[in-house]
Amino acid sequence: MSPLWLIAGRLLKSVLASRHVPFLALGAAFSFVIQMFNIPLPGGTSGHLVGSTLIAIVIGPWAAFIAVSITIVIQAILFGDGGITAIAANSFNIAFAMPFSGYYLFRLLSMRTPLDSTWTIFSAVIAAYISLNIAALLVGLELGIQPLIAHAPDGRPLYFPFSLQVSVPAMLLWHLLFLGFIEAILTGLVIAYLRKADPSLLGILHGKQAKA
Amino acid sequence: MKNTSYYLWIGLGVLTALTPLGLLAQGAAWGEWAGKELKEMLGFIPEKLRGMEKIWKAPFPDYSLSGPESTPLEYLVSALIGITAVSAVSFIIIKALGKDRK
Numbered sequence: 001m002s003p004l005w006l007i008a009g010r011l012l013k014s015v016l017a018s019r020h021v022p023f024l025a026l027g028a029a030f031s032f033v034i035q036m037f038n039i040p041l042p043g044g045t046s047g048h049l050v051g052s053t054l055i056a057i058v059i060g061p062w063a064a065f066i067a068v069s070i071t072i073v074i075q076a077i078l079f080g081d082g083g084i085t086a087i088a089a090n091s092f093n094i095a096f097a098m099p100f101s102g103y104y105l106f107r108l109l110s111m112r113t114p115l116d117s118t119w120t121i122f123s124a125v126i127a128a129y130i131s132l133n134i135a136a137l138l139v140g141l142e143l144g145i146q147p148l149i150a151h152a153p154d155g156r157p158l159y160f161p162f163s164l165q166v167s168v169p170a171m172l173l174w175h176l177l178f179l180g181f182i183e184a185i186l187t188g189l190v191i192a193y194l195r196k197a198d199p200s201l202l203g204i205l206h207g208k209q210a211k212a
Numbered sequence: 213m214k215n216t217s218y219y220l221w222i223g224l225g226v227l228t229a230l231t232p233l234g235l236l237a238q239g240a241a242w243g244e245w246a247g248k249e250l251k252e253m254l255g256f257i258p259e260k261l262r263g264m265e266k267i268w269k270a271p272f273p274d275y276s277l278s279g280p281e282s283t284p285l286e287y288l289v290s291a292l293i294g295i296t297a298v299s300a301v302s303f304i305i306i307k308a309l310g311k312d313r314k
Contacts (some may be wrong), residue, residue, distance in 0.1 A: 025299040025302035026220055026221065026304045028298035028301070029294075030224055032294045033228050033291055033294075035235060037234040040237040040238065041237075044238070044239040045239040047241060048234075050240060067298075067302065074301065076268075077270065078270055078272055078297060080273040081275070083268075085264060097225050116239060118311060155285065156258070158258055159253055159260050160258070171243070207273075
């Protein structure tokens, strides 16, 4: 993960327009707060939103990568959430894979439409839904592969105990059925607001200008 | 007109005020169990995970400032501590990157 953080820092230096500076802090703070909303799920577990695609659409994927990574590090160090040993994995999933897949999906979907069309909002909504589920799938894969590669001679798991057949459906089910939609709606609402309030903000980052 | 980030910080403030709602969920996120929860589920803690919880002692474990569980007020204060911390780190990173550029 560390080479990625170095690249991000270097790239960020060149793309950081002065007016975007407060947005890095804003992105990190938003990521932190949104992840505090634990949503009860059937089966005694809970889920939470992430917001990474929304952040990436507004401040760009590399800045989003830094912002969400900052949040993951602070969660682990100050609050014991996620955990020190999981910083790299968590960053890969929700600070890297999610904002990048979400951002480029958004770009791809909204490529042929002007920023002020409603389709921009729907592009963000679809991108948020899919990218959250990509991240959830990655978590499921990373957890489920552990008993396969790390078990004692008697078959007892040394790290994570559940297999892929359990972990992937467990991670995907509620993200596909429920959390993905909430993430999508939240993303759509904020993008709809920004499109109205400050279309230039979206325009700068996408290399195209909204019609005046 | 105030700039957009001003309104976004206001929106964030509203979200922050609502964070205690996040305490309504009882269970941990899937896969994010503590050793105690793993023990209840499996009857044992996987060998290599034993002791891992001790490698770092977070000052505010589980967003609680004192005691084992966070109260709504503590959760809210934790949110403010978290926002302050991530903002501070963001500004330090931006400062560091900016200095480099000159």
